[in-house]
Amino acid sequence: MESIAFDFSNMMVEQLGEEQGIRREEINAMAARGRAIVQSVQNHRHGDGLRWFDLPYQKETLAEVKALARQMAGRYHNCVVIGIGGSALGAIALRSALLHPWHNQLPDEKRPGPRLFVLDNVDPDWLSGFFDVVAPEESCFNVISKSGSTAETISQFLLFRQALRERLGDHYIKQMIVTTDAKGGSLRPLVRRETFRSFVVPEGVGGRFSVLSPVGLFPTAVAGIDVDALLAGAARADQETRHEEIWQNRALLYAVLQWLSYRRGKRISVMMPYSQALRDVAAWYRQLLAESLAKRKNRAGEDVFVGQTPVKALGVTDQHSQMQLYIDGPFDKVVTFLRVGSFHKELTIPPWQTGQSAVDYLGGHSFNELLQAEGDATTIALTEAGRANASFILPELNAYTVGQLLYTLEVATAYSGELYDINAFDQPGVEAGKVATYALLGRAGYENRRQEIETARRRATRFAV
């Protein structure tokens, strides 16, 4: 079984030139620190925030996930995830990467498993409209929230619970599976009392690191994804990213190269898959990077306001949207391509000799060649313009290679936290917004905050046109 690879030639001075390139010596100079980081993180892998390291080895949970998934897939046309952020992005990424590219729109007779929907917003038009395409009684719902206090998720839980009860009475219980904390939070007591079937969001695993827990595994297993191979790939990546030698460890190298780039003013980290299927891996990584590494304070408690801004792009599509900026704009970006060695299908461009030179050369090539040529061409153009870029290469697109990729990026994020000297596993910045939402909706205990907000609104000078 093949391994993913990480090619960072175009980050280095040899390709990128003196001004923008990184020198071997700079990487060598990080060798000791890199070794210390690997040791430190790996020695704490059973600690809080880091327990996702062991998700590839959860045999019992995996068996339970697969058993219930088989049952649900046999009974229902649809699997609907009710979750947001880390409770949604993993399933979305795996769906795009590993199911038929038009899975949800396939006619029933061509679709190997249930349709998979992830409802990660509360837009009333969008949710109302959902009932026009999915019959709740033909669907199982996976409600995912560790704390059980996520307003978006709980609201939808209430919505679909009622929709099911209206149609099925108390039998509705069988169609809702709740993934939440083992003991605490607001949902576990309801699981017990109402006898929902449930999975556990493991202790010490934050939402953005939960894709390989039941959070990501269960709904994607229902839809037909090979979760065994996914975890096997992750396990392989675990072995490979423990290596203490910097030049041998692609997670550590990726972390160090991104960090060196950030220190040189490359505040923006673009992830650009040349694969329609991998577009949502970039969306998943966007959360992982932003929430983990953007922090106001370092570990000493000093204000640092650090953090690369992740940007998701898509090859070839965004060549016609963002490439002008990446080539000619400020030198504030580093681009990470995701490349696929060989695609599942070979699709030929039919020849037509029209007498138009811009048309005639294409016939006889394949779309595979075209996509690869465009990816290569973009890499060449960026590099010649002095723009730092690197590539993760998946020899082919399957659960085993995607498992490697996701896990490698998670490990790289943990190592990056050490380089930035910040806590990569909290997200203190989102608290203020949650509190203001509670206050505005009149949740008990938030009356003073509501008063404050109303006073501030009255006093505000409004500028509008």
Place this chain on the structure above:
Amino acid sequence: MESIAFDFSNMMVEQLGEEQGIRREEINAMAARGRAIVQSVQNHRHGDGLRWFDLPYQKETLAEVKALARQMAGRYHNCVVIGIGGSALGAIALRSALLHPWHNQLPDEKRPGPRLFVLDNVDPDWLSGFFDVVAPEESCFNVISKSGSTAETISQFLLFRQALRERLGDHYIKQMIVTTDAKGGSLRPLVRRETFRSFVVPEGVGGRFSVLSPVGLFPTAVAGIDVDALLAGAARADQETRHEEIWQNRALLYAVLQWLSYRRGKRISVMMPYSQALRDVAAWYRQLLAESLAKRKNRAGEDVFVGQTPVKALGVTDQHSQMQLYIDGPFDKVVTFLRVGSFHKELTIPPWQTGQSAVDYLGGHSFNELLQAEGDATTIALTEAGRANASFILPELNAYTVGQLLYTLEVATAYSGELYDINAFDQPGVEAGKVATYALLGRAGYENRRQEIETARRRATRFAV
């Protein structure tokens, strides 16, 4: 009929504080320059690159678009756009904004018009899979390329032309509508010879400014969008954005505020709709901003490497992904919210008194209230953290208000080009990538470049793990 509004209170020193806020005096100081910019741009609105200014008034073209759209909508189940970049993003934005939120997945009996697909990538798996969900013989295809040399579009043109011919013989011609240059390029000669029906990409209108030309209008009219109201909204915005007084002109104000922010180090411009329907307006704007305003050279020919990086985000979804970064990360962003006053549907959160305080307060509220409270809460949290933000407000979501918004953003982009002193209507940076693609695919005339690339590859030092 109601107007959109632009609220920039949270850009100003009164809300944002001394350190991050902009002063009234700074805007007043731009009044004379602003007036000169409006005059200069408006006086050249019939010139090259700017002729999209008059698209709201194209009566004859509009009648032709609607007539053919009606015909196609009556005959086919699907409308498939073959185009990329500016030939795709307008239709995608309008589809999301103005059709049923699950339009393409609605059962035939519930769907008021054909399904609308936009194939803006060349991924072989994705394109192969498309044949599993769409029967070419039941579809009309709109091939869009001004030059007729866009490799991605031409390849797909060849693919679907053959698919149709295999099924329909020469009758296939009736199902392909070509939107291209009036005279030049590679497609116009084929239109004439093969007698495809066609529309014109108007002279002096770049792809990213073409949404209100037949490029964006025809496919969306087929799917059932009210293109009259769209243009009426744009015409209104045209009147309003000609105002020479800076405080009265929301396009000019938006341009000036963004430019002042950029000069203070806010290199990143986030557009964050609190509306699932507007998510692809942010994707459309992302191209408009990046290609128009990211430039290596100013008009004097000096290297400046300017350009904000656009980022698309989505409320409430990205509160659980990017908000940590926006609140606690570097002060390098300005956020533009898109807010909707009232949604089409009112959707109640059903009450359930569970004894859990994190659950019980939600029942009886509506998803509309929840979405608005979260949008307000995010705005408050950002502002209190000193993070610049502003909002475009659409009183409701319809073709008239969306037409206003798109046109206003286009005008703002033209005005911004003057502030940056760059040419907002070219995209020289993408040429190198195109040439490299031609070279790699063996297009005649690019043999030397191919040789160069091969030599460089042989000599390259590879760093990979």
